Amino acid sequence: xxxxxxxxxxxxxxxxxxxxxxxxxxxxxxxxxxxxxxxxxxxxxxxxxxxxxxxxxxxxxxxxxxxxxxxxxxxxxxxxxxxxxxxxxxxxxxxxxxxxxxxxxxxxxxxxxxxxxxxxxxxxxxxxxxxxxxxxxxxxxxxxxxxxxxxxxxxxxxxxxxxxxxxxxxxxxxxxxxxxxxxxxxxxxxxxxxxxxxxxxxxxxxxxxxxxxxxxxxxxxxxxxxxxxxxxxxxxxxxxxxxx
Amino acid sequence: xxxxxxxxxxxxxxxxxxxxxxxxxxxxxxxxxxxxxxxxxxxxxxxxxxxxxxxxxxxxxxxxxxxxxxxxxxxxxxxxxxxxxxxxxxxxxxxxxxxxxxxxxxxxxxxxxxxxxxxxxxxxxxxxxxxxxxxxxxxxxxxxxxxxxxxxxxxxxxxxxxxxxxxxxxxxxxxxxxxxxxxxxxxxxxxxxxxxxxxxxxxxxxxxxxxxxxxx
Numbered sequence: 001x002x003x004x005x006x007x008x009x010x011x012x013x014x015x016x017x018x019x020x021x022x023x024x025x026x027x028x029x030x031x032x033x034x035x036x037x038x039x040x041x042x043x044x045x046x047x048x049x050x051x052x053x054x055x056x057x058x059x060x061x062x063x064x065x066x067x068x069x070x071x072x073x074x075x076x077x078x079x080x081x082x083x084x085x086x087x088x089x090x091x092x093x094x095x096x097x098x099x100x101x102x103x104x105x106x107x108x109x110x111x112x113x114x115x116x117x118x119x120x121x122x123x124x125x126x127x128x129x130x131x132x133x134x135x136x137x138x139x140x141x142x143x144x145x146x147x148x149x150x151x152x153x154x155x156x157x158x159x160x161x162x163x164x165x166x167x168x169x170x171x172x173x174x175x176x177x178x179x180x181x182x183x184x185x186x187x188x189x190x191x192x193x194x195x196x197x198x199x200x201x202x203x204x205x206x207x208x209x210x211x212x213x214x215x216x217x218x219x220x221x222x223x224x225x226x227x228x229x230x231x232x233x234x235x236x237x238x239x240x241x242x243x244x
Numbered sequence: 245x246x247x248x249x250x251x252x253x254x255x256x257x258x259x260x261x262x263x264x265x266x267x268x269x270x271x272x273x274x275x276x277x278x279x280x281x282x283x284x285x286x287x288x289x290x291x292x293x294x295x296x297x298x299x300x301x302x303x304x305x306x307x308x309x310x311x312x313x314x315x316x317x318x319x320x321x322x323x324x325x326x327x328x329x330x331x332x333x334x335x336x337x338x339x340x341x342x343x344x345x346x347x348x349x350x351x352x353x354x355x356x357x358x359x360x361x362x363x364x365x366x367x368x369x370x371x372x373x374x375x376x377x378x379x380x381x382x383x384x385x386x387x388x389x390x391x392x393x394x395x396x397x398x399x400x401x402x403x404x405x406x407x408x409x410x411x412x413x414x415x416x417x418x419x420x421x422x423x424x425x426x427x428x429x430x431x432x433x434x435x436x437x438x439x440x441x442x443x444x445x446x447x448x449x450x451x452x453x454x455x456x457x458x459x460x
Binding site: 052054074075076077078079080083085086087088089090091092093102103106152162 | 356360363
C-alpha cells in the first residue's frame with residue numbers, strides 16, 4: 001500500500017492548562033518523509049500522537065487520507081498506521097517473529113501467513129529470520145531491537161508510518177547505518193512517514209522535508225536545503241548551527 | 245519408645261492429617277486466586293476500587309489469625325466450628341498478597357510497551373490478555389506463593405476451630421504435654437511449608453525463564 005496524505009488544520013492541544021500545540025497546520029504529502037525536528041517538550045511528539053489518536057486534539061482537525069481521525073474507530077485507525085517508538089516496546093515474552101507480526105495477528109491473519117510475513121519483514125530490515133526470528137527480544141542487541149521495531153511497524157503494510165525517535169537508543173555508528181538503511185527503505189516502499197527527532201543530523205539525513213517545531217508551533221517547513229540555506233528565524237538558525 | 249517408633253505407630257494418622265492439611269491449603273489458595281486475580285485486574289482498570297479493596301484486605305491481614313477464627317465462629321451461615329470457618333478465614337488471608345502482587349505486576353509493565361501496544365491498535369482486552377497479564381505473571385505467581393506458604397502456617401492454627409490438619413496433633417500434644425505428638429504435627433507442617441515454598445519457587449523460575457526477562 002502506498003502512502004496516504006496526513007494534514008493538520010489549526011490544531012490546538014493543552015495538557016493540564018499548559019498549551020502544547022497552538023493552532024498548528026501542516027500538510028504531509030503522500031509518500032514523503034517529513035521530519036518533525038525540535039527540542040524536547042516542543043510539542044512534536046504530541047503532534048505525532050494526534051495522528052493515531054493516542055492523543056485527541058482540543059480544537060482543529062487531523063486528517064488521514066482526507067478523513068478526520070475523529071471519524072475513525074481508534075483501534076482500526078491504529079492498525080492501519082505503523083508505529084515505532086524510542087523504547088521500541090517489544091513484548092519480552094514473545095519471540096522476535098511474533099513481535100513483528102503483532103498487528104497482522106490483531107487483524108486476524110492465519111499463523112502460516114504471519115510466519116511468512118515475519119520472515120519477509122525481518123529480511124527487509126537486514127535481519128536473518130532463521131537466526132533471529134525465534135529469539136527473545138532480550139537476546140538481541142539494541143540496534144537489532146530497533147530494526148525489529150521498524151519491521152513490526154511495517155508488517156501489516158500500513159499506509160503511513162509514525163516514528164518517534166525510533167533510533168534513539170543506539171550508539172552513533174549503529175544509528176548511522178540504521179538511518180541510511182531506513183532512508184533507502186522508505187524511498188523504496190513509498191510510505192508516508194512522519195518522523196520525530198531532536199537530532200538535527202538525523203533530520204537532515206532522512207527528511208524529504210523538515211518541519212521545525214518550537215514552543216507549540218511550526219517555525220519553518222522546507223526541504224533540508226531550504227532550511228539550511230535560509231533559516232526562517234534566529235531560533236531555527238540556532239538549532240541547526242548548534243548541530244554543526 | 246523412640247520418636248521414630250512413635251511415628252511408625254501413627255504414620256497412617258499423620259499421613260491422613262497431612263493430606264487434610266494440604267487439601268485445606270489448596271482449596272483456600274485456589275479460591276483466593278479466583279477472587280483476588282480478577283479483582284486485582286479490575287483495580288488496574290477502575291483505580292477507584294483500589295483503595296477500598298486493598299484497604300479491606302489489609303485490615304483482614306492485620307487481624308491476628310486466632311482472633312479472626314474466633315470472630316467468624318459466632319457468625320450465622322459462614323461461622324461455626326469446623327473446616328468451613330477455617331477455609332473462609334484462609335481465603336481472606338490469601339487475598340492481600342495475591343491482590344497486591346497482581347496490581348503491582350500490571351502497574352510495573354514498561355510504559356513503552358503499553359504505548360506500543362496501544363499504538364498498534366490493541367483493544368483494552370487485548371492489551372490486558374496479550375501484554376499486561378503475561379508480563380505480570382511472575383509477580384502474580386510470587387503473590388500466590390506467599391499466600392500458599394502463609395496458608396500452610398495458618399492451617400495449623402485453624403485446628404483450634406476444629407478444621408483438622410496437622411495442627412490438631414500440635415494442639416493435642418500441647419494439651420497432653422506430649423512432645424512426641426507435638427513434633428509429629430510440627431515437623432511435617434514445617435516440611436510442608438518448605439516444600440511448598442521451594443516447589444513454587446522452582447515453578448516461578450521456570451515461568452520467568454520461559455517468558456524472557458520481564459524488563460527489557
